Amino acid sequence: MTNAPLILVVEDDVQISRVLQTSLEGAGYRVAWAATLGAAIGEARSRQPDLVLLDLGLPDGDGLSLIPQLREFSVAPIVVLSARGREEDKIRALDLGADDFVAKPFSIGEVQARIRAGLRRQRQATYAEPIFRFGNLRVDLEGRSLRRNDEEIHLTPTEFKLLLTLIEHRGKAMTQRFLLNAVWGPQSLDQAQYLRVYMAQLRRKIEADPARPRYLKTETGVGYRFVPED
Template identity: 40%
Template sequence: MPAKVLVVDDDAAIRRLLRNTLLRAGYAVVEANDAKEALRQAAAEHPDAVLLDLGLPDRDGLSIIPQLQAQSSIAVLVVSARDAVDEKVASLDLGAVDFVTKPFDTDELLARLRVALRHHGGSETTRKIVERGQLSIDLDRRLVCRDGAEVHLTRKEHDVLAVLAKHIGRVVTHDRLLDTCWGADEDPRVEYLRIVIRNLRQKLEAPEPVGSIIANELGVGYRLRADP
């Protein structure tokens, strides 16, 4: 059975574009043009993923993210013209797995949807070893290898990479990384996180381009890319 995607947008042209794109990619598609219909369709159709606009005519799309997830384990991807950092952070904090800004590239949107569906069913992967191209991350042994050779990381570098690996392909916000890897007792700051990410990139990405493994979602957080 093909994965089923619920498209929620009050713009008929956007719904048509997304429907045609998804159908060509082999997905089953259902649609809704407001929040009430989205919740009804989610309950009736049990989609695997939702492409959710925030600017809905009856309710703010942000308000229904928890309700969509409460009905079943649905991967919610926000697709919105809103590009403010606080909107992106709020969406992710409420449980969205990704945020795509309009106008969007359909190939990129499909790629992000594939990643979300691969990890559909839980907020964190249960795998003990995460593999990404030539990179292998053993979460239990705290062992990282690239091309078969061990990469030596500091404790904080291991901590940050482990969180990203558990959410591979999905954005992890700055606050979540800081809370998880530093905690309240260490007075965490975004500057500390940036230093750790820079060091991880130097150790994991060279000689590849910066951002080839760890992507920066500007002002929001970081994402371990799922596809080489």
């Protein structure tokens, strides 16, 4: 257990915290707990967790304010757990630097799946390979080429840049604003049609059935999620 990933649970509801701690420890994780924003910052700085589960409704402030504070010194994935189901809250959390968002009430199975995805994405970012494979597709990140089996698939420079951004943040829910800024720059944040057009083009070139995408998933009201291991 000493080398097991450390999960910091930031949650003021003692019952929910106990359920999370019991289930996560049962799954082999180490668990730290904080019930306030102040305690969470202290725990995060001193213990350097591998992932943070963050509730937004905390007694000393909005959990959203903790996300940029954590991002000042930590790249650990942040999974928001909240009773707020509004799309605006999801988008705000993701734009601030969270990696994922799970609405309450949630199942322990879903939370554990999001934790596994976040930790896996972090490991893949740390040990990046020049070749990325998913399904029967092979992406040469350095040579900037895409092949399906032995057939090369032509991508425009913008399509490839969008694909690289999706690969870099695979498994993460990405807002439209995030993708627009990463691919087209801050001057294009209100040009959502760019993203829709190029995502449709990528789906036609990558997906077996673009109308029912396997890899390039839509996050309704938020943006997109690239799921290469689906």
